[in-house]
Amino acid sequence: MTDKATMIVDKDFQIGEVDKRIYGSFIEHLGRAVYGGIYEADHPQADEQGFRSDVLELVKGLDVPIVRYPGGNFVSGYNWEDGVGPVDQRPKRLELAWRTIEPNWIGFNEFMDWCKKANTDAMMAVNLGTRGIDDARNLIEYSNHKSGSYWSDLRIQHGYKDPHNVKTWCLGNEMDGPWQIGHKTSVEYGRLANETGKAMRWVDPTIELVASGSSFIGMPTFPEWEATVLDLAYDTVDYVSIHQYYGNSQNDTSNFLAQSISMDSYINTVISTCDYVQAKKRGKKKINLSFDEWNVWYHSNAQDKKLDPWQIAPPQLEDVYNHEDALVVGCMLISMLKRADRVKMACIAQLVNVIAPIMTQNGGPAWKQTIYYPYMHASIFGRGTVLVPLVKSPKHDTKDFTDVPYLETVAVHNEEKEEVTIFAVNRNIEEALPFEIDLRSFGAFTVSEHIVLEHEDLKMTNTAEAPNRVTPHTSGNAALADGGKIQATLSKASWNVIRIKLT
Ligand code: AHR
Numbered sequence: 001m002t003d004k005a006t007m008i009v010d011k012d013f014q015i016g017e018v019d020k021r022i023y024g025s026f027i028e029h030l031g032r033a034v035y036g037g038i039y040e041a042d043h044p045q046a047d048e049q050g051f052r053s054d055v056l057e058l059v060k061g062l063d064v065p066i067v068r069y070p071g072g073n074f075v076s077g078y079n080w081e082d083g084v085g086p087v088d089q090r091p092k093r094l095e096l097a098w099r100t101i102e103p104n105w106i107g108f109n110e111f112m113d114w115c116k117k118a119n120t121d122a123m124m125a126v127n128l129g130t131r132g133i134d135d136a137r138n139l140i141e142y143s144n145h146k147s148g149s150y151w152s153d154l155r156i157q158h159g160y161k162d163p164h165n166v167k168t169w170c171l172g173n174e175m176d177g178p179w180q181i182g183h184k185t186s187v188e189y190g191r192l193a194n195e196t197g198k199a200m201r202w203v204d205p206t207i208e209l210v211a212s213g214s215s216f217i218g219m220p221t222f223p224e225w226e227a228t229v230l231d232l233a234y235d236t237v238d239y240v241s242i243h244q245y246y247g248n249s250q251n252d253t254s255n256f257l258a259q260s261i262s263m264d265s266y267i268n269t270v271i272s273t274c275d276y277v278q279a280k281k282r283g284k285k286k287i288n289l290s291f292d293e294w295n296v297w298y299h300s301n302a303q304d305k306k307l308d309p310w311q312i313a314p315p316q317l318e319d320v321y322n323h324e325d326a327l328v329v330g331c332m333l334i335s336m337l338k339r340a341d342r343v344k345m346a347c348i349a350q351l352v353n354v355i356a357p358i359m360t361q362n363g364g365p366a367w368k369q370t371i372y373y374p375y376m377h378a379s380i381f382g383r384g385t386v387l388v389p390l391v392k393s394p395k396h397d398t399k400d401f402t403d404v405p406y407l408e409t410v411a412v413h414n415e416e417k418e419e420v421t422i423f424a425v426n427r428n429i430e431e432a433l434p435f436e437i438d439l440r441s442f443g444a445f446t447v448s449e450h451i452v453l454e455h456e457d458l459k460m461t462n463t464a465e466a467p468n469r470v471t472p473h474t475s476g477n478a479a480l481a482d483g484g485k486i487q488a489t490l491s492k493a494s495w496n497v498i499r500i501k502l503t
């Protein structure tokens with residue numbers, strides 16, 4: 001075993017309230033996310049609308065508060081009008097972002113129905129690639145205006161009497177990326193986002209708007225992009241989005257597990273940029289972050305290159321996740337919690353089949369990938385106030401990072417439930433890590449549960465045939481020790497949830 005790691009938390013030293021929307025997710029018209037994922041009309045478990053009830057159950061198990069839709073790169077070429085009205089009259093389109101055929105069997109109204117069934121809210125994105133102000137203001141009128149206008153009356157004619165009242169709207173997607181249909185410079189995008197947001201707010205002043213930020217930390221335009229876009233759209237937007245995916249294509253697990261360190265600095269840099277613009281504007285409004293695409297993504301890259309174009313719902317981006325991926329997802333969740341004061345929304349990308357915690361077979365079962373578990377634990381137990389973690393941990397160097405703490409951890413205090421939950425990853429892939437937790441200000445407490453996700457084989461996956469090879473157990477050894485501290489052993493390469501009941 002390595003030297004001990006320690007954490008001190010005090011209930012009065014707080015980072016901020018967790019906005020539950022940081023446990024959001026994402027459904028794009030891409031691969032089998034929609035067709036074969038949330039929807040499969042002839043599946044034995046399809047409901048009356050064709051939504052897979054087995055998938056809905058797994059989604060509900062995650063308690064997902066918000067789901068971004070309909071893209072992603074897809075939205076930058078999408079005509080939302082294609083997806084409303086009688087299904088048999090909807091056009092099939094060439095979908096240029098992913099080079100598929102989009103049949104439009106599911107569109108905005110059906111997605112809103114699905115959200116109700118999944119107990120979640122929608123985060124809608126508008127097309128600022130091929131389209132702009134006019135379509136965005138029409139869509140929000142269709143969605144949120146009660147009645148008595150062309151687009152609101154059309155919604156009613158389509159069978160939706162009540163407005164959908166979608167509150168959160170993304171102004172385009174990854175507009176900084178040359179791969180995006182209608183890619184723009186920061187000035188072109190900043191102006192368009194501002195003007196589009198203004199018009200949308202004139203239709204519905206209660207909405208929240210998310211400006212499109214950098215596609216990943218390595219973008220050559222980062223963070224100048226955020227500075228320019230916010231300079232042009234500060235008065236109109238409430239959030240700036242950022243995206244990040246990690247991968248282990250070099251098969252260097254220690255380096256892979258350390259990558260969330262760069263997520264910490266990514267988040268901190270974007271917060272500084274938001275604050276710089278606020279200061280420059282002498283503004284009152286704080287711009288917060290919507291980390292609305294994040295995950296591990298690399299397993300499916302080679303396979304995707306072999307797919308023929310122009311199919312309906314081909315198996316694109318179907319990463320099969322292993323145990324080490326779940327640890328990285330755990331570290332990424334901890335990174336966001338550590339800035340819960342400013343990261344107010346986030347979406348694991350995506351939810352079903354496409355780089356997703358839930359997988360399905362067409363006509364077959366649905367199951368939980370390894371990454372389902374840290375995401376579920378954080379969503380279920382990680383609500384409340386994040387406490388400042390004073391952490392000491394043994395460290396190591398990896399190929400790209402120095403002084404990487406073996407321990408990645410954060411504590412969340414749920415006052416209402418009288419609980420403290422500690423999330424912890426042991427990045428050491430060789431040895432267990434002794435962990436001591438000092439909850440000095442909390443009075444009396446007991447350890448109610450120590451959940452552990454571990455596996456001897458870091459590459460182990462869950463599949464349709466073997467869906468439970470990587471699952472958590474509750475035999476972790478966290479316990480109250482002499483001196484009132486909690487002592488635990490974190491198994492090598494493990495994700496841990498230590499639940500403490502305040503008494
Ligand atoms: O989530 C998959 C894709 O990743 C999204 O469409 C795009 O926004 C990002 O590049």
